Amino acid sequence: MSANRIRMLFVLALMAFAVPAAAQTGSITGKVTSGGKAISGVTVQAVSGLRTVAAAQSDENGDYRLTNLQPGSYAVTARLIGYGAARNDNVSVGSGATATSNITMASAPTQLNEVITTASKQPEKVIDAPAAVTVITAVQVQERAAVNVADHVVAVPGVDVARGGIARSNIVARGFNNIFSGALLTLTDNRFAFVPSLRVNIPYLSPTTNEDIERIEVVLGPAAALYGPNTAGGVMALTTKSPFTSQGTTLTVDGGNQNLVRGSFRTAWAPTPKFGFKATYDVFHAKEWDFVPTDTIGERKPRDRDVNRQGGEVRADFRPTPASEIIANYGRSMAGSAVEPTGLGPAQVKDWVYQTYQLRGRINQLFGQVFVNTSDAGKTFLLNAVQPGTSCPDVVDRACIIDKSSQLAAQVQDGFNFGARQRFLVGYDYISTKPKTDGTINGRNEDDDDITENGAYIHSVTDFTDQFQLTAAARVDKHSRLENAVFSPRVALVFKPIENQNFRLTYNRAFSTPSTNNLFLDLEANRIPTTGTKLFGVRALGVPSTGLTFSHACTGGVGNGLCMKVPTAFTGTAAVQQLPAQAALLYKAAFGAAGAGLIAGLTPAVGAATAAQLIGFLAAQQPTSAEVGTKLRVLQSNTTFLDVAPTDLRDVARLKPEIHNTYEAGYKGIIANRLQISVDGWKENRKNFVGPLIIETPNVFLDATTLGGFIAGKLASIGIPAAQIGVLAPTIAGALGGVSGSTTAKGVPLGVVNFNEANSAGSDVIVTYRNFGNLDLWGGDLGAELLLDQGFSVLGTYSYVNKNLFPRSEVGGVQDISLNAPANKHSVTFKYRDENNGWGAELRERHVDGFQALSYISGNVRPYTLIDAGLSWRPSTLNGVLLSVNGTNLANKIHQEFAQGGLIGRLIITRLQVTF
Secondary structure (H helix, E strand, O other): OOHHHHHHHHHHHHHHHHHHHHHHOEEEEEEEEEOOEEOOOOEEEEEEOOEEEEEEEOOOOOEEEEEEEOOEEEEEEEEOOOEOOEEEEEEEEOOOOEEEOOEEOOEOOOHHHOEEOOOOOOOEEHHHOOOEEEEEEHHHHHHOOOOOHHHHOOOOOOEEEEEOOOOOEEEEEOOOOOOOOOOOEEEEOOEEOOEOOOOEOOHHHOOOOHHHEEEEEEEEOOOHHHHOOOOOOEEEEEEEOOOOOOOEEEEEEEEEOOOEEEEEEEEEEEEEOOEEEEEEEEEEEEEOOOOOHHHHOOOOOOOOOEEEEEEEEEEEEEOOOOOEEEEEEEEEEEEEEEEEEEEOEEEEEEEEEEEEEEEEEEEOOEEEEEEEEEEEOEOOEEOOOOOOOOOOOOOOOOOEOOOOOEEEEEEEEEEEEEOOOEEEEEEEEEEEEEOOOOOOOOHHHOOOOOEEEEEEEEEEEEEOOOOEEEEEEEEEEEEOOOOOOEEEEEEEEEEOOOOOEEEEEEEEEEEEOOOHHHHHOEEEEEEEOOOOOOOEEEEEEOOOOOOEOEOOOOOOOHHHHOEEEEOHHHHOOOOOEEEEOOHHHHHHHHHHHHHHHHHHHHHHHHOHHHHHHHHHHHHOOOOOOOOOOEEEEEEOOOOOEEEEOHHHOOOEOOOOOEEEEEEEEEEEEEEOOOEEEEEEEEEEEEEOEEOOOEEOOOEEEEOHHHHHHHHHHHHHHOOOOHHHHHHHHHHHHHHHHOOOOOOOOOOOOOEEOOEOOHHHOOOEEEEEOOEEOOEEEEEEEEEEEEEOHHHEEEEEEEEEEOOOEEOHHHHOOOOOEEOOOOOEEEEEEEEEEEOOOOEEEEEEEEEEOOEEEOOOOOEEEOOEEEEEEEEEEOOOOOOOEEEEEEEEOOOOOOEOOOOOOOOEOOEEEEEEEEEO
16 A cells, blocks of 8 residues: 555545544633623633633623533633632533533722722722722732731831831831831821820730721822821821621630630621621730840849730721711720830830721711820830839839820811812821820930921823823822921823823922920939949930030040040049040040950959959050050940940931932833733932930040050060060950950940030940931832732732941941841742632742841841741631631741840741631
C-alpha cells in the first residue's frame, strides 16, 4: 500500500472518530445580569471539580456561551471586578444539548469601586477621588481576628505601622514616625481619635470595637484644605455601623497565645424608621512579649507585662426626614495595664481612661457637629523616674503622668450645587485644647497652656467635561500660640479617559502646628548618672514664645564665651553655679567624682597603695585650660555620649508651623476586568520641620587626649617609669575624660552648657524640640490586585522613600534627624474566596527595611520579613456564625519594630462570632 493511501486512511479514521465526538459535546448559554441590567465583560467559566474546562466573556447584552463540554454536571462561575463572584452549581449538560444557566451578580464593590467620603468630604468612588485611597471593608475587619485597627492597615501602601507590643502600635503615612506619634490624623465618625492634649494616637484607648467598624478609609498625602492642621501625612477615617442598616446582636470570643482573651458584644435595633440605637463593649487581656533587656536599664520598678483594656460606645440615631439625621454618641475606654513608650522613656499605664461625647447632625448637605474628648491618665507613671514607695497620681512624685486634659471641637459644613457640573463645600472648624496636668507634664507652665484654633475653608469641584475634573480648595487657620495665620491651598486635576480609569495631578500645601508638649512641656524625666549620686537632671522643655538661647557671657568659655552650669556636688555650694565652659576648672572635681572606682582601676597595674598615692598626687594638681582642653558631648541614651563641636550649638527659636508642599501624580484603574491597580508618585518639601525630643544641651568633659598628656607629664615629674606612664596615663584619662560613644568608660560629666532661661535653671540637661530647615524627599506607592480563576486572587503593595535619614551636617544641630520609617517596604498577599460555601483564606508576606529610630531614646530597627495567614468560614448551615483564625509572624521571627518596642513574636488568634 502506498504512503499516500496510508495517509488518506489515517485522516479518514480521525474524521470518523471526530464527528461522533463532536456530536457528543454540549454547551451552556445564559445571560449575566445585576439589578435587572445586563453586564458585559464578565468572565464566565465551566468548572468540573477543580478544573476549568471552558471559559468565555459576556457580550454587550450580557450573553455568554460555553462550548465543547462533555456530557456531565458543571459549576458555572462568574467574576468581574466591581461585583461579588457568582456561582451556579449542578448545571447538567447532555450529549449534543445546550443547557441554560442565567447568572445574577450582586454588587460587591472592590477597592476602586468602593464609595468613600474622606478624600473630598462627600460621597464618591475611590477610583474618582483626587487622592490615593485604600478601603478596608467590614467583612475584612470581621474575618481577620485582630487586636485593633493597626492589624487591618499593616499592608496598606504608604502606611507605616510600628508595633510595640500585643496592643501598642504607631500608625503614620509616608514616614516621620515617632515614639509618641500623632502624625496621621485619625478620625472615628468625624471626631478626633487621639488623646486630647498629647495629640498621640493610642489604638487600645479607642472605645470603638472591631465588630462595629463599617469601613476604614486611608487617604495618603496632605489633607489640610479640608481637615485643617496636622494632616500632612494623610487621614485614616473609621466609620461605624448605623443601627438602621446593621441591626441585630453580635457576640465575639477571641483567644490566642500570650494568654490572649477577648470578648465583644454589639447590639443594634431600629424600632421605627426614624429611631435607632446601638451599644458595643469589649474586654481584652493578654500577656506582653519580652522586652529588650537594655531598654529597661535605669527603670526603678519592674514592668507589668499584663495588658488589659475594656471599652465601648452607646449611640442613638434620629431621622426626622429621609434627608436629615441627628446622632448622639458616648464612648469610654480604660487601659487597665500596658507599657506605653514616650519621648522621655517608657511609661507604665495604669487605669488610663479616655472618653468621648459627640452630637452631630445633617440636613441635606448641611453638616454640623460638636464633640468633647477627655483623658485621665489614672495611676500612670514613668518607669525611669519613679520614686519607690510612692503611688500615682501624686503631684509630688516627678514620675507621675497626670493628664486630665480635654478638647472641645465644633464644626459646620455646607454644600452648594450650581447645575450638574459645579459643586462647592464651605466649612468652619473650632478647636479648644485645655491641658490639665497638675504641674507634672507641663510643670511650671500649668497655668498658661490652653490653645484655641480656628479655621475656615472653601472646596470646589468642577466637571469641565465627562473626562476632566478640577478640584480646588483653600483654607485659612489661626493658632492662638503662633504669630501668623496659615494658608493651605489645594489643586487637583483628574482625567478619566474611559470608565474605571483615572489619572491625576495634585498640589497640596499642608501644615502641622506645635502640640501642647512642643510648647509647654516641663518635666524632669531622668538623671545622670542613672544610679548613685545624682549630678544632673534630664529635663524636657517645651519651647516658649521667647525661644531658648545659650549664654555667651562667660569669658574664657569654649565657643565664644559659652557658660556651663555646675551641680552643687562639684562646687560644694548650696546653689548651682554658672562658670565659663572650661573643663579644666573642674579637674579636681572629676577626681572626686571618680573616687574609689578610679583607684580600683589602677590597682592591677601598680597595687592599691601606690594607686591611692598616685591619685592623691594627681588630684592635687590644677591644669590650665591651655594644658587640658574641653570636650562637649551630648547624651544619646542612658549609656552613650556623642561628641559635638561648640559650633553645633544653636539657639532654639520660637516654634513655627511646619509647612508641607507636596506634588503628586497618580493613576488608578481596572484593566481587562481582572487587574485593579493604583500607582502614586510624590515629591515633598517640609519647611520648619518640628523634630522629635532631642537633647540640645551638651555636658562638659575633660578632653582625654590633652588630659593624658598632662597626667603623663606630672607622673614623669615624680619619677614614674615611662613604661608605667604608658599604661597609667591613658587609663586615668579615659576614666575621667571618657571616650565618645563608649558604653563603658564614658568619663565624668562635669557641667552642662545650658540655656539661659528661667525654666532651664539648675544643672539640667535639656531635652526639647526645634524647627529644622528644609527637608526634601520623594517617593512612590503601588497597590495592585489580580483576579485569578477558581476564586483566587493575588495582591501586592510597594512603598519607597528616597531618603530616611537627614544627617546633622545637612540639617544642623547636635543630632541627626530620621524619618523613623523604612525607605522600602512591600507585601504580597494570596487570597481565596468561595462565596457559596463561605470560605475565605489569605497568605501574606511583608517586608520592612531597617532604619534608625532617632529621638531622645534611640535605636536601630533591623529589617524583618514576616509571614501572616488567615482562614475564615461562614457555615451555610449555621446562619450568622463566623469561625476564623489569623496568625501574624508565623515563623516566630523575634524582632523589634521601633525604639523602646517589645520583642515581637508569633501571635495566633482564633475567633468565634455569632450574629442573630
